[in-house]
Amino acid sequence: MEAELRISRSRLAANIAxxxxxxxxxxxxxxxxDDAYAHGVDAVAAVAVEEGVRWLGAIDxxxxxxxxxxxxxxxxxxCWLTLGADEAAATLEAGIELGVGDxxxxxxxxxxxxxxxxVHLKIDTGLHRNGVRRxxxxxxxxxAAELERAGRIRVAGIWSHIAEASDEEDDVARALFDAAVDTxxxxxxxxxxxxxxxxxxxxxxxxxxxxLVRLGAFCYxxxxxxxxxxxxxxxxxxxxxxxxxxxxxxxxxxxxxLDGLPSSLGGRVDVGTPAGPRALISVGLTTSRxxxxxxxxxxxxxxxxxxxxxxxxSPTTLAEAIGTVGxxxxxxxxxxxxxxxxx
Amino acid sequence: MRAAGGDPVADLxxxxxxxxxxxxxxxxxxxxxxxxxxxxxxxxxxxxLGLRAVDVEPDPxxxxxxxxxxxxxxxxELVTPVLSTKPLLAGxxxxxxxxxxxxxxxxxALIAGGYAEGVVxxxxxxxxxxxxxxxxxxxxxxxxxxxxxxxGDLDVAPGDEAVYFGSGAVADALSAWAGATGLTPAxxxxxxxxxxxxxxxx
Numbered sequence: 001m002e003a004e005l006r007i008s009r010s011r012l013a014a015n016i017a018x019x020x021x022x023x024x025x026x027x028x029x030x031x032x033x034d035d036a037y038a039h040g041v042d043a044v045a046a047v048a049v050e051e052g053v054r055w056l057g058a059i060d061x062x063x064x065x066x067x068x069x070x071x072x073x074x075x076x077x078x079c080w081l082t083l084g085a086d087e088a089a090a091t092l093e094a095g096i097e098l099g100v101g102d103x104x105x106x107x108x109x110x111x112x113x114x115x116x117x118x119v120h121l122k123i124d125t126g127l128h129r130n131g132v133r134r135x136x137x138x139x140x141x142x143x144a145a146e147l148e149r150a151g152r153i154r155v156a157g158i159w160s161h162i163a164e165a166s167d168e169e170d171d172v173a174r175a176l177f178d179a180a181v182d183t184x185x186x187x188x189x190x191x192x193x194x195x196x197x198x199x200x201x202x203x204x205x206x207x208x209x210x211x212l213v214r215l216g217a218f219c220y221x222x223x224x225x226x227x228x229x230x231x232x233x234x235x236x237x238x239x240x241x242x243x244x245x246x247x248x249x250x251x252x253x254x255x256x257x258l259d260g261l262p263s264s265l266g267g268r269v270d271v272g273t274p275a276g277p278r279a280l281i282s283v284g285l286t287t288s289r290x291x292x293x294x295x296x297x298x299x300x301x302x303x304x305x306x307x308x309x310x311x312x313x314s315p316t317t318l319a320e321a322i323g324t325v326g327x328x329x330x331x332x333x334x335x336x337x338x339x340x341x342x343x
Numbered sequence: 344m345r346a347a348g349g350d351p352v353a354d355l356x357x358x359x360x361x362x363x364x365x366x367x368x369x370x371x372x373x374x375x376x377x378x379x380x381x382x383x384x385x386x387x388x389x390x391x392l393g394l395r396a397v398d399v400e401p402d403p404x405x406x407x408x409x410x411x412x413x414x415x416x417x418x419x420e421l422v423t424p425v426l427s428t429k430p431l432l433a434g435x436x437x438x439x440x441x442x443x444x445x446x447x448x449x450x451x452a453l454i455a456g457g458y459a460e461g462v463v464x465x466x467x468x469x470x471x472x473x474x475x476x477x478x479x480x481x482x483x484x485x486x487x488x489x490x491x492x493x494x495g496d497l498d499v500a501p502g503d504e505a506v507y508f509g510s511g512a513v514a515d516a517l518s519a520w521a522g523a524t525g526l527t528p529a530x531x532x533x534x535x536x537x538x539x540x541x542x543x544x545x
Contacts, residue, residue: 034459034487059488081488082426082453082501102427104501124429128437128483129453129491133429165441257530258357260537264525285529286356322525324464327487331459334537336357336382 002242002254003304004338007039009047011236011307015221016051018232023202026209029055029078029195031216032067038331039220039237040339045070048219057214061091068094078120078157082130085112092117097156101130103140110152119144120157120195123180125173127163137180141187148189157193158184162208164200174208200224221307222326223316235314238306239333241288242299249292253302256286260332261304268321272303272312280304305329352378354401355389360408360529361536362419366543368392370418371407410528411518420509421535425474425501426453428494437491438483443468450494452479454505457488461534462507466490469523472505473513479505507535 020028030053031037036044045056045067056071057078058064064079071077079091080099088105089112091098100106101122109117121144124131132140147153158181162173177196184191195212197205202213217224221235241255253271257263263283270277275293282289290302303312316326353376354360359367364385371379372392379394380401389396409415431437431451436444454472456462467485471478472492479492492505508516517528524531 038459081455084502102501105427126436126441127439128429128431128435128451129486129489130427163436163439163441165436165439169441257527258360258533260530260534262525263527263530285354324458328458328464331487332461332534334357334534336537 002244003259004240004340005038005333006238006240006306007043007339007341008236008238008307009043009341009343011221011234012039012044012047012219013051015219015233015236016048016053018230019203019215019218020052021232023209023213023215026202027055027193027212028053028219029057029212029214030219031058031198031214032056033058033060033063033216034331035063035066035335037216037220037222037327038333038335040341041066042070043339043341045075049074055212061087061096064091064096065094068096080120080122080130084108088112089114099130099159101132103132103136103143106140106144106147106153110147113152116151117153118156119153120159120193121155121184121189121191123158123160123177125160125162125176125180125196126169127161127173129161131160134176134180138183138187141184141189144184145188155184155189155191157195157212158189158191159195159214161198162196162201164198167205170201170205170208200227203230217327220330221314222330223314225316225320225325227316234307235305236307237315237330238309238312239304239337240301240306241304242301243296244287244298246292246296246298250281250289251292251296251300251302252287253290253304254287255304255337256284256288258285258334259337260329260334261288262322262329262332264322265318265329269313269318270311272306272308272310274300274310277311350378351376352380352397352399352401353407354404355379355381355385356401357382357533358385358537360404361533361538362408363536363541363543364388365392367407367418368394405529408529408532410532411515411521412528417509417514417517419532419536421456421507421539422504423455423472423507425499425503425505426455426489427501428452428499431493436483438467438486440484442484443482445493450496450499451482451491452494452499452505453489453491455488456490456507457486459487460538461531461536462490463520463524463526463531465524466520470516470519471513472507473511474499474503474505476511478512
């Protein structure tokens, strides 16, 4: 395998700064799930806390635990997968706050917590994934208040997740969210933070920011599919493959579909070469073919996606060519491909 | 596996297409194949098994992994727990962009598996998973880490196991995945195998 994923620390820091300036006075909860969107959670969490980020979050406990290990007391870490008893206990033990969108899970947490468990209660505002339904919310928050009075839990936050289907539908979700916060307060809860929005709404719609905005994609420089370029933000990761052979007018590069490069991109996008953008002709199992350039030699770097310095497309532009979002081609990059952190 | 001329060369690159080079190498050995293509880091592993790592283009190896169209048994099964269940009422929608809307009251389950694990985003509203012997459709967009299935009147509890592909009614589901995504079964199974927790079974 002749490829690596280069992570630019300075680009990441600049993205984080742009996001924080945009959403202030709301605070950033930087999402570092799935090994920090495949960028490598250790390095990303370190940059985030150095930049002053005070909240990190991941759905998967593995990334949350790594982030907490890196951040220590410098950041609060939030984990929102519905966990079994043992995993919930271990995660709490590490000082992580849990997202709870299921009544059974709340009981499980209260049962296994050795000290007061810090939780964020999730209302379902229409997405119908994790989250307590509206009609069950009064009983759920009443029970949470009871557990809080008993010292089993402390409700630090109320949160939800919007569908971004349309502004109107998101406004409906926001009204449900506000009502849910009122219900929680009436039940005797006193949440420190409310968080509803992710990247797109957090950037574009101030009324969705509340106290915390959970942002992943924009921090990594991944703009929304079919969405605008975001000023001050560019991809922090560059997937670089080396030229492994020059054949006629084409070159072969050392990355293929088994490395996570979708074969459907063949014939649909350009990649960045020392001579600027060139067509990605086809994607094989472990190598791909790229339209050549004069003087191409084995060992030359080809950028498959990245910020555009060599004429390569952003991950989102690649994704749009095959009808998906920019996160997907980044997350598909094989864990076997080395991550290299650059200044 | 059969090669056009001479001994077959099994393709064990990329951790045996995400299946685990040690497990697959052992099976290849038992099948009497001696030559394999592997990544440099895995050469000691296959040599310890008595295999010969060769530096040639391997033979097509879909059959080794039992991928759709080869007539073989799938070597990899993708299983996931139900995380939670809840009612979904007629008219209510599911997941980003509200691409699915219930036509009647039903029950939905949140299951682990999203495009971070190789459950391709394009599969939403296109394929199903097997749960308690029934095929349950994935409804709405697949997210990065989870998706939602419609379980209808099935009696389902958190912890129940759903199968994406590799056994029973979804043995050859990778064929439907390929149709829905435009990706090949090899890259589909490899991305899953490299991203999830893997367990060798007999």
